[in-house]
Amino acid sequence: MAFVKVAARDTQQDTANPRALEYDALELQLHDESADVRRWAARDLVDCPSASRMLVGRLHEEGDASVREVILTALTIRGDDIAMTGLVECLRSEHVSLRNEAVEAMKQLPEKMAPIIRELLGDPDPDVRIFAVNILESLRHPEVESWLISVIETDPELNVCATAVDLLGEVGSPAARLPLHRIKERYADVPYIQFAAEVALSRLGGE
Amino acid sequence: MAEIEITSADFEKFREFFYRKTGIQFEPSKRYFVDKRLVERIEATQTQNFRNYFTTLRFEASGEELQNLTNIMTVNETYFFREEYQFECLVNSILPDVVSRKGDNGPIRIWAVPSSSGEEPYSIAMYLLEFWAGINQWDVEIISSDIDTEVLAKARAGLYSDRSVQHLPLRLLQKYFKSTGDGHQISQDLRDAVDFTRVNLADRGTTRDYRDFDVVFCRNLLIYFDDISRRGAAETIYDALKPEGFVCLGHSESMSRFSSLYKVRKFDEARVYQRPADSK
Ligand SMILES: C[S@@+](CC[C@H](N)C(=O)[O-])C[C@H]1O[C@@H](n2cnc3c(N)ncnc32)[C@H](O)[C@@H]1O
Numbered sequence: 374m375a376f377v378k379v380a381a382r383d384t385q386q387d388t389a390n391p392r393a394l395e396y397d398a399l400e401l402q403l404h405d406e407s408a409d410v411r412r413w414a415a416r417d418l419v420d421c422p423s424a425s426r427m428l429v430g431r432l433h434e435e436g437d438a439s440v441r442e443v444i445l446t447a448l449t450i451r452g453d454d455i456a457m458t459g460l461v462e463c464l465r466s467e468h469v470s471l472r473n474e475a476v477e478a479m480k481q482l483p484e485k486m487a488p489i490i491r492e493l494l495g496d497p498d499p500d501v502r503i504f505a506v507n508i509l510e511s512l513r514h515p516e517v518e519s520w521l522i523s524v525i526e527t528d529p530e531l532n533v534c535a536t537a538v539d540l541l542g543e544v545g546s547p548a549a550r551l552p553l554h555r556i557k558e559r560y561a562d563v564p565y566i567q568f569a570a571e572v573a574l575s576r577l578g579g580e
Numbered sequence: 581m582a583e584i585e586i587t588s589a590d591f592e593k594f595r596e597f598f599y600r601k602t603g604i605q606f607e608p609s610k611r612y613f614v615d616k617r618l619v620e621r622i623e624a625t626q627t628q629n630f631r632n633y634f635t636t637l638r639f640e641a642s643g644e645e646l647q648n649l650t651n652i653m654t655v656n657e658t659y660f661f662r663e664e665y666q667f668e669c670l671v672n673s674i675l676p677d678v679v680s681r682k683g684d685n686g687p688i689r690i691w692a693v694p695s696s697s698g699e700e701p702y703s704i705a706m707y708l709l710e711f712w713a714g715i716n717q718w719d720v721e722i723i724s725s726d727i728d729t730e731v732l733a734k735a736r737a738g739l740y741s742d743r744s745v746q747h748l749p750l751r752l753l754q755k756y757f758k759s760t761g762d763g764h765q766i767s768q769d770l771r772d773a774v775d776f777t778r779v780n781l782a783d784r785g786t787t788r789d790y791r792d793f794d795v796v797f798c799r800n801l802l803i804y805f806d807d808i809s810r811r812g813a814a815e816t817i818y819d820a821l822k823p824e825g826f827v828c829l830g831h832s833e834s835m836s837r838f839s840s841l842y843k844v845r846k847f848d849e850a851r852v853y854q855r856p857a858d859s860k
Contacts, residue, residue, distance in 0.1 A: 375715075375719060375720075376705065376719070376720055376721070376722065376772065376773035376774075377687050377719045377720070377721050378721065378772075378775045379687070379721055379775075383777040383778055387601070387643070387780050387783040387785055387786055408858070408859075409819065412815070412818075412819060413788075413819065416784055416815065417784065437859065438840075439818065439841055439856075442815070442839070442840060442841055443815050446808070446811045446812060446815060449808060450808060450812075474840065477840065481807045481808050481811065481838065482808075
């Protein structure tokens with residue numbers, strides 16, 4: 374046996390994206406039986422002017438994780454209001470994997486997330502606020518530390534504060550020292566906060 | 581000719597455009613590298629200033645200038661037997677796994693993208709011939725692709741410098757190359773073993789027909805991408821693979837940081853990624 378060649382396709386130029394006419398077909402393909410077809414449809418829909426709604430709708434019904442991941446990427450690339458609202462809605466989903474996948478996708482979007490993060494950190498649902506803190510974990514954005522500080526200064530929920538304290542230990546600077554001391558006082562009787570704040574303080578340095 | 585100036589606003593415009601076309605992200609620290617090449621192309625095309633040049637770049641139907649520019653903007657560093665442990669992994673662990681699941685007698689398909697000037701796909705071919713007994717039993721198809729048409733021409737020509745071959749064992753150099761006045765010419769058999777094609781991994785149009793691969797090598801490209809483009813590339817490769825097919829990345833690259841599509845497979849020689857089996 375040996376090496377063989379089966380004439381792979383060689384394109385000299387990048388090819389155009391699907392034309393408007395094809396969008397209807399893509400919508401059908403987004404609901405095809407085969408996950409391969411659904412993934413390709415989601416990828417192609419990135420350039421379709423009104424695709425965000427369609428993609429968000431599919432996301433919540435989609436049973437295959439690989440298709441969900443592709444839809445989430447498409448929404449993050451699009452980044453329009455409907456796409457962003459759709460991503461945020463995932464944080465309220467009962468579907469645990471979808472929630473986590475959406476958090477991962479949002480971490481990739483520092484500029485687009487900035488205005489939304491503030492809103493999420495003020496969300497009435499503490500779970501959503503915890504997810505928002507999780508997103509901050511790898512959001513490379515200059516304001517991450519100040520957002521975290523404002524969480525530990527103002528958030529009424531212990532678990533949200535605890536998540537933010539942990540993260541401050543990783544991404545904070547000496548500017549977080551005072552707020553960390555204050556939260557230790559505020560939750561003087563909660564051993565976990567005492568412990569987490571101590572760990573964070575010891576990592577920050579700058580004493 | 582008057583001095584050609586690239587302003588910060590020009591740089592930003594170009595950076596965004598080039599990123600959308602290729603997935604390649606130039607940090608502001610690469611400004612000098614980029615400006616120098618832009619000026620070079622503005623002079624070569626006699627477009628006089630950035631504005632005219634940028635218009636050509638965007639609206640030229642043939643895409644020729646975009647290709648010329650891409651060719652000089654890419655970093656093509658590569659050499660034979662680079663990160664050799666992965667080739668060991670290919671012959672000792674990955675291919676045995678592929679073969680054990682193979683339900684037909686069709687060829688085993690390998691895609692090496694990016695190829696750069698061909699050292700990597702030719703190394704794979706040599707490794708199979710030298711270190712994999714299965715080559716006597718199976719047909720293998722190796723396709724290797726790059727966005728840069730100049731390196732593809734070099735790859736097809738197969739003429740290499742001393743530096744390119746410096747990590748090759750002497751025995752293999754003697755066996756598969758002929759010394760010529762200006763370098764080392766790889767044998768016709770190896771040149772026939774690899775099919776080189778132009779592909780832009782950030783463009784769905786060019787990758788659409790790349791499917792059913794058992795193994796994909798995608799080494800030392802994702803380092804030039806940002807996380808969103810990396811996610812896109814991970815998806816493209818996923819669709820190019822058969823279920824349970826494998827991906828090898830460069831040693832400093834990790835799929836898990838930006839994509840959860842793949843399972844990690846730890847073999848003795850290397851850690852690689854695997855597309856999960858199709859769910860029933
Ligand atoms: C540093 S070389 C890596 C070559 C080889 N895989 C290795 O590891 O030695 C990177 C190559 O990626 C190619 N490249 C950059 N952007 C690309 C894209 N969007 N699609 C395909 N190839 C691309 C460049 O032209 C360059 O040849």
